[in-house]
Amino acid sequence: MGHVPTRGRPETLGMTTIERPIDVHIRPETAADATRIHAINDAAFGGPVEGNIVDGIRGTDRWIDGGSLVAEDADGELIGHLLLSQGDLVAPDGTERRLWVLGPVAVLPDHQGRGVGAALMRAAIEVARRHHQPVVCLLGHATYYPRFGFEPARRIGLEAPRPWRDENWMAVRLPGWTPALRGVVRFPPAFPED
Numbered sequence: 001m002g003h004v005p006t007r008g009r010p011e012t013l014g015m016t017t018i019e020r021p022i023d024v025h026i027r028p029e030t031a032a033d034a035t036r037i038h039a040i041n042d043a044a045f046g047g048p049v050e051g052n053i054v055d056g057i058r059g060t061d062r063w064i065d066g067g068s069l070v071a072e073d074a075d076g077e078l079i080g081h082l083l084l085s086q087g088d089l090v091a092p093d094g095t096e097r098r099l100w101v102l103g104p105v106a107v108l109p110d111h112q113g114r115g116v117g118a119a120l121m122r123a124a125i126e127v128a129r130r131h132h133q134p135v136v137c138l139l140g141h142a143t144y145y146p147r148f149g150f151e152p153a154r155r156i157g158l159e160a161p162r163p164w165r166d167e168n169w170m171a172v173r174l175p176g177w178t179p180a181l182r183g184v185v186r187f188p189p190a191f192p193e194d
């Protein structure tokens with residue numbers, strides 16, 4: 001996926017504003033990355049839940065080859081991770097089809113706010129587009145994901161598995177989306193019930 005120059009958050013030092021973008025390389029995980037990916041999630045979320053979700057999906061039929069992305073810095077150190085996986089869409093008539101969900105997204109605390117998460121997000125959306133996915137859903141921070149094209153999912157007919165707030169339950173429409181794509185989204189079983 002190549003090197004992605006990121007737009008870092010300006011850092012203010014006295015009167016001087018300094019951009020500190022990180023030049024990250026976004027690539028799919030390899031087998032050697034699994035332990036580090038768990039550690040990045042532990043550090044970003046302050047506990048093992050999200051790392052365990054990633055491990056719980058890896059190797060199952062919910063896994064997407066090329067859907068677990070890592071961000072490498074210029075020294076080849078992994079500093080961020082994002083997972084795409086296969087949930088389900090249960091249509092009003094009861095029929096089911098797979099639907100991609102995004103998360104967790106994790107950036108090491110020392111590297112947050114410098115565009116690494118954005119680089120992972122853009123790469124993930126591109127992976128979904130390349131796989132001709134019509135839509136990707138996520139549960140996330142209300143103010144972060146709209147910049148990548150996410151909007152309240154219920155507005156386009158996609159109900160959450162639980163009564164999450166509209167501002168946190170989001171979807172991005174991709175080429176191939178149609179209004180006929182409606183129903184209740186289910187996450188892979190590795191995600192906790194609450």
Ligand SMILES: CC(C)(COP(=O)(O)OP(=O)(O)OC[C@H]1O[C@@H](n2cnc3c(N)ncnc32)[C@H](O)[C@@H]1OP(=O)(O)O)[C@@H](O)C(=O)NCCC(=O)NCCS
Nearest residue numbers: 044045105106107112113114115116117118140141143144
């Ligand atoms: C959320 C996260 C993945 C974003 O990655 P990042 O590399 O820090 O983000 P970027 O540098 O691309 O973007 C920075 C922007 O994200 C915003 N942001 C960071 N964390 C945020 C949060 N918890 N809620 C809302 N916005 C957040 C910053 O305010 C900043 O906004 P600005 O561009 O308007 O100044 C990262 O901060 C992280 O790992 N957080 C802890 C784990 C987490 O909460 N993951 C997401 C679960 S939904």
